[in-house]
Amino acid sequence: MIDSVIDFLAPYTFLIVGAVKAVIIAIGLLSSVPLLVWLERRLMGRFQVRLGPNRVGPFGLGQPFADSLKLLFKESIVQNSADKFLFYLAPAVVVFTAIVTFSLIPFGKPFEIFDQKIGMWVANVNVGILFVFAISSMGIYGIVLAGLSSNNKYSLMGGLRSSAQMISYELTLGLAALGVIMITGSLNLQEIVDAQKTVPNILLQPLAFVLFYIAGVAETNRAPFDLPEAEQELVAGFHTEYSGMKFAMFFMGEYINMITMSALITLLFLGGWHSYIIPVPDLLFIGPLLVFSVKVFILLCILIWLRSTFPRIRYDRLMTFGWKILVPLAMLNLMVTSVFIVIF
């Protein structure tokens, strides 16, 4: 009986493995969001010389769960003037694109178990990084649609600003990543990491790293580039009219995007799961995963640190900074890199 079932399923093993991996990563990603919220609030507290949430559970660890429970049971208000379909579609688009983008991220060496070679990724496509950019550019629509469908001038302004900002900084993001792609000669994220076995790309492309990091902060709409939701001038930007779980979904999308962006920077510039200073044993998949997670964690902490350090920059300065400083620098980096590649 069991043998016949196994025989029947044998050709579809890749489907089952893929589905299991997808479920594990989606659940892991979604459950890491509350932890990240907790981390951010605690760290922000420390940066601002206060305690941060510390009442619910040990070290306030229960706080994000209490918050999400509250959001879950809050009445979901949809105002009459809103375009209902698009109003519901917008948060779904944000979370969907955020999770799909992460499915392209490899976070460890492939390992073998039960005669199955299992890669530590959901999908390994040959256009890897282009796919990441394509899907993350679809994420803009969540914000644009939220701004358009709310029928509220603050939301509209927020959506307008965010689409302009994200288009501008996407350019820098792509150009900075192009330097790494040229050095590696491949778009596949796994091959990019493998090429950094001895030297991480941050040493070869320091300027590209800085540009990518700045553009990444702007892409995820984090402070100091959180213009779309600047609360002093736009109430709350594109999610002014959202409440309850729909608001929480925007929140979730933003934090998942933070994780994805940190993971992408780790893969492109910091050598992914290769450890350079301390040798780490493989231990099936735990060693590489640990190295990767530590790097991502450090990058996330730096993101939070940036938020509590810098004031929000003015909108026109943001555009000037993007187009007149970052894009020319990225092009310069690209030119210098190509000259070096031709010479060596």
Place this chain on the structure above:
Amino acid sequence: MAPLSHYLVLSGILFTIGVMGVLVRRNAIVVFMSIEIMLNAVNISLIAFDRYLGQHDGQIFSFMVMAVAAAEVSVGLAIVIAMFRNKPTINLDEFNLMKW
């Protein structure tokens, strides 16, 4: 791949819908979108032929179509904005100053 004719029929249907949109709609932006549908329909048949013949020329041509589409949309939408500035509407029938 599915048979070539399937792709061509899909391409033809989409092209016809695009033509219909250009003919019946007044909203300048929707007319532009219909033109985009037509360009996309052409891309389908280019790439289907490409796959059928096993070469890359059609894909290159579809890049050119995309570049032209991008150029056309940026200039076209700039014209729409300029039109809107003259007269606060984008109904194409309202713009008949050239007609005597």
Place this chain on the structure above:
Amino acid sequence: MELLIFYPIAALAVVLALFVVFNKSPIGSAVSLIGLMLCLAGVFIGLSAHFVAILQVIIYAGAIMVLFMFVIMLLNLKDDDNVIWKSREGNTLLTVLTGFLVLGILYKIISITLSADSSKPAKIMESFGTTAEVGKSLFTTYVLPFEVASILLLVAMVGALVLAKTKID
């Protein structure tokens, strides 16, 4: 197997295209058009043109449609309450004739392609349609059109700026 994937995607594409044309609000049209572009990217993947599929998502769905959305937001367009099906003044005959002309051309094209033997596509390599393959022919055989396209984009950029800028006298 391919047909099982092709038919739903194609049907969805046609429905979305109809939505684009018949939707009253420009926002709805734009959202349907984004869906259509994504469907077509799926069709291209079925034709093993992976790179073009990605470009379709990045350029069409990611850049061009954002431009549309941007203009819709900028002009703050709501549903246009004008009757859609009122033909242009005195042009009813022309519209009908053009419609018949297009249908006739399409009928001819489809009858020709259906009569031809198109059941055997060429054998392709594993690397067909990948970035490396397409890039190779883009930068060798077609390098001149590529450069011309870049100039076209530059001209379009300057043209859009000149058109949309307010006059400073």
